Amino acid sequence: MENQTKHKSGFISIVGRPNVGKSTFLNRVIGQKIAIMSDKPQTTRNKIQGVLTTNDSQLIFIDTPGIHKPKHKLGDFMIKMATNTFREVDLILFMVNVDEGLGRGDEFIMDLLKDVKTPVFLVLNKIDTIHPDKLLPMIDQYRTRQTFQEVVPISALEGNNVETLLEQILENLPEGPQYYPADQITDHPERFIISELIREKALHLTREEIPHSIAVSIEKISKEEGKELINVMATIIVERDSQKGIVIGKRGAMLKEIGQRAREDIENLLGSKVYLELWVKVQKDWRNKASNLRDFGFKEDDY
Numbered sequence: 674m675e676n677q678t679k680h681k682s683g684f685i686s687i688v689g690r691p692n693v694g695k696s697t698f699l700n701r702v703i704g705q706k707i708a709i710m711s712d713k714p715q716t717t718r719n720k721i722q723g724v725l726t727t728n729d730s731q732l733i734f735i736d737t738p739g740i741h742k743p744k745h746k747l748g749d750f751m752i753k754m755a756t757n758t759f760r761e762v763d764l765i766l767f768m769v770n771v772d773e774g775l776g777r778g779d780e781f782i783m784d785l786l787k788d789v790k791t792p793v794f795l796v797l798n799k800i801d802t803i804h805p806d807k808l809l810p811m812i813d814q815y816r817t818r819q820t821f822q823e824v825v826p827i828s829a830l831e832g833n834n835v836e837t838l839l840e841q842i843l844e845n846l847p848e849g850p851q852y853y854p855a856d857q858i859t860d861h862p863e864r865f866i867i868s869e870l871i872r873e874k875a876l877h878l879t880r881e882e883i884p885h886s887i888a889v890s891i892e893k894i895s896k897e898e899g900k901e902l903i904n905v906m907a908t909i910i911v912e913r914d915s916q917k918g919i920v921i922g923k924r925g926a927m928l929k930e931i932g933q934r935a936r937e938d939i940e941n942l943l944g945s946k947v948y949l950e951l952w953v954k955v956q957k958d959w960r961n962k963a964s965n966l967r968d969f970g971f972k973e974d975d976y
């Protein structure tokens with residue numbers, strides 16, 4: 674008999690407060706390191722699409738940044754980006770951390786979701802961290818505040834119930850075309866991923882010594898004719914001289930280490946040898962300057 678299955682596709686936005694496990698989920702589903710994972714909050718500051726293609730479906734995931742109450746302009750940008758995204762997608766996954774339970778961050782997001790018509794799934798992540806008895810009362814807490822299309826407990830880290838979640842997502846998506854070629858994992862410009870890889874290494878290697886407010890600007894990506902080598906020139910932007918010292922390290926040792934580790938990841942990403950030239954620049958209070966936000970690629974038009 675002829676297979677009558679119609680092709681389904683849609684855009685899915687993942688929203689949740691910092692550290693709930695959005696990147697871990699995306700990486701598990703897409704199977705490649707496309708979103709940056711970190712123990713520290715606020716590492717994902719732009720939208721990244723992960724595309725999952727099967728024979729009869731295509732799921733396009735949008736990883737919204739960790740939403741928090743706006744304290745400065747970067748926060749405003751992120752919230753505007755997130756709410757615009759909510760209206761445009763087919764489905765929203767509201768991811769929460771059962772290890773922490775309902776907190777003010779979740780309430781804030783639910784307030785943002787209140788007036789959005791798009792269906793919302795409540796995804797309770799990190800179920801490996803709590804006793805199952807605690808789950809139902811927690812679900813009730815969320816449910817009294819909002820109606821959800823589906824409620825799905827998962828462990829993004831261990832993979833429990835992730836398949837079920839994918840099936841339920843598919844059930845709720847409309848018939849639609851394959852928007853992207855099957856081998857496309859992310860349509861985000863490589864520039865952004867490269868800057869996030871460098872940023873991740875800088876945050877990780879300096880431990881708690883530099884704040885998350887550092888940014889990485891990619892100045893140039895070039896390839897000389899007939900050569901295998903790709904040249905990447907990037908600047909790490911910090912807010913204070915003392916932070917510059919930390920990032921550079923003794924006789925440049927820290928910067929060298931950041932560069933080496935980032936280069937390996939960039940080579941994996943681009944599938945080519947890379948020469949990475951890294952600079953460090955102090956720019957005071959860059960977060961509060963909208964013009965700078967634009968310089969670093971946070972263009973409002975993009976949202």
Ligand SMILES: Nc1nc2c(ncn2[C@@H]2O[C@H](COP(=O)(O)OP(=O)(O)OP(=O)(O)O)[C@@H](O)[C@H]2O)c(=O)[nH]1
Binds near residue numbers: 711713714716827829
């Ligand atoms: N135990 C457990 N830990 C998890 C699970 N999912 C994610 N984590 C951990 O939680 C931390 C944060 O995960 P991320 O995936 O970076 O969180 P995120 O929501 O993308 O964070 P932002 O990018 O800051 O918004 C990491 O240390 C993950 O290993 C889970 O299902 N169980």
